[in-house]
Amino acid sequence: MCASLADGPAVARLYAPLLPYERLYAEAPAEASFGSIARGLGVLAATLRRFDDAERHFDVAIETERRMRARPWLAHSQHDLAAMLLDRGRAEDRKRASGLLAEAVGTYRELGMKTWVARAAALGRRTRQG
DSSP: OTTTTTOHHHHHHHHHHHGGGTTOEEOOSGGGOOEEHHHHHHHHHHHTTOHHHHHHHHHHHHHHHHHHTOHHHHHHHHHHHHHHHHHHOOTTHHHHHHHHHHHHHHHHHHTTOHHHHHHHHHHHHHHHOO
């Protein structure tokens, strides 16, 4: 929530205590299933504009979700990493972001996650803009 609100101080307070748990998975009742802790760390690091840390966290999240065959969470991690790459703005990031989004959209479509297809497709349009 604090990342969505861009609350930098709250994000910074959450980041360090979660760091030792990067390779763990958070599970709660269905309405609060969180997936890989690394994904949350990636979102927090991206909000703090610590892009290299965010990329590393998202890569761990993608590895974890792929290994667990947690397809919706894998797609979310790919989507979040793509958004971070576009925000970082390096020339080489655009191509990787495009590939991640294509994978995420494919998964979202297969799983019938129409809202997420639209979100990822909208972000994908940013990869084609100069």
